[in-house]
Amino acid sequence: MLALQPRKLFWIESLERLLEKTERAALADLLQMIRDDQSCGLLLTCRDYSVDLIRSSFLEQAGLAHAVVMVPSLSDAELEQALERFPQLKPLGLNRGVRQLLQNPYILDKAARLDWKAEAPLPENERSFRAKVWREIIREDQNPNGSMPHRRGRTFIDVALLRAGR
Secondary structure (H helix, E strand, O other): HHHHOEEEOHHHHHHHHHHOOOOOOOHHHHHHHHOOOEEEEEEOOOOOHHHHHHHHHOOOOOOOOOOOOOOOOOHHHHHHHHHOHHHHHHHHHHHHHHHHHHHHHHHHHHHOOOOOOOOOOOOHHHHHHHHHHOOOOOOOOOOOOHHHHHHHHHHHHHHHHHHHHO
């Protein structure tokens, strides 16, 4: 089906997660296809700490020319533009610590997905904002079936410790 398309772009989000797996044959096949087919492009995202490893383990090994684009924090003007688009987040931008967090596009995306009830108090500081993200995004306390919030929280901590090498 894709063969008929004049230009194809594949996007892989958070490629650093693949570094935790042993089976990578499908990625190797995709990289070879992209190298051999000029109509294909590839956009990869990863955490900055894994850029060099991904380049050497995957891209250079596959013989793919590539460029690294670092996504900087949002400027004050860019953050203001985002806060205009998501007015429920505007009061958070008044807190200096939370504002700094929101300048990270990933955190801003998560904040926009949170449930901001009009009658509920807003996080007063960075710590209470992080606690809200933990409850609603990581643990998903709003979905309590099968002790899943506890299990998700525990798994998240276990993965973080594994990545930290403990």
